[in-house]
Amino acid sequence: MNQRVVITGMGIYSTIGLNINEVLSSLFKGTSGIHFDQARIDFGYRSGLSGKVPTPILKGKLDRRMRVGLAEQGAYAFVSTEEALAMAGIDADYIASNEVGIMFGNDSSSKAVIEGTDIVRAKKDTSRIGSGSIFQSMNSTVSMNLSVIYKLRGINTTISGACASGSHAIGLAYMLIKNGMQDAIVCGGAQELNIYSMSSFDGLGAFSDRNNEPTKASRPFDRSRNGLVPSGGGATVIVESLESAQKRGANILGEIKAYGFSSDGSHISQPNVDGPSRAIAMCLKQSGLMARDIEYVNAHATSTPIGDANEAQAIHSIFGSKVPVSSTKSMTGHEMWMGGASEIIYSLLMMHNGFVAPNINFENPDEFSSKINVIPQTENIGFDRFLSNSFGFGGTNSSLIVEKFIK
């Protein structure tokens, strides 16, 4: 089988907006979602910078049993999934009579692990932890909880691929649907933001310490970038076969044309140029498109010195100097496990509204970013097709190509 694969719904709970409309506005305006959090400095962080989202109020929406097992990032993902399913027109009746799956990107769930361990250390009694902790602690916390909440009966799994988790989740869902094994999969990525979740990452010195200029700190491709800014939230896309979408009369937001992936095969934390280049090249080859057919690149660029330089080289070697490039992480910060999914949504919003969102804080290029077309301010550039990159620790790389749907 070789099904065409489309996106029929999207939902977002992000530092730049708590729903699709708010995020669209922020993308167009180039609004930063980054703030300074003194609590992180007090806790021992070098960087007090972070994205920030409010805790969703779920009492009244989910019963107690459904809430107690839901970790912070699961709550974000529930909100984004509510929006995505509503947009897709998929309700409980449809789910009850059709096999809908879930594949979510998530690669940590720190708070419940640490708080549960603290209780046992203090009380010497595991029965004091309570019933919710195990369901919040596991990496699969998002997919396991949402599958029960929505009574999903298709594939039910979590993809842990570091900062490419969300992108791999969509890519693998695309493969399952393309091969005729599933008709519809709730896909996405979720990222916790609590103080425990980022401390070891901060300990590597990977975060920007521009503590006095929060909104200027995330500056992918800029010469003076000095580290990423951690962020999080939830992002959901409904990935579906064209046949299923058309049968339901669903509105089609875009068609997934290809998924490419690779592993650097080198360093645990230092990316190279070859790995990302091979993922992009595989994606292009799978799509049957030429490099010149890609009209916008949503870069992975996180604002780290080496990562951005290597991605700029990879983009330049494949696409040359003309294709518009921006990293929305300049506004959102690095949404990590969620980023690969949220950035598909950001790019879809741009594609449908005829603009390229800015790579804010791109003031001075370096040797490598000077060779690609980084867009520093919002430009009303219409495009029909984009490529989105996501890379992560261990050298995992994922690229997706999405285009406007044409019958």
Place this chain on the structure above:
Amino acid sequence: MNKAEVISIINEFLIDEFEIEEELLVPTASWKDIGIDSLDFVDIVVVVEDVFGLSIKGEEMANINTLQDFYSFIEVRLKA
């Protein structure tokens, strides 16, 4: 602590923490009647220690059939 106080405290946490409708809390009600399952027993053990200072086990909860049995169980343990 007298029996009425025990009942009042238990009913209060069942309503507040476990979100059970007050009208369901009749002495003859079983755990199933009020929507409490074996996972909830784990949380009841934690709450009982917090509010009564009693260390009980989940297995003991499974052997209790009705709310009346639970009130009596706690009352006896408080006197022990």
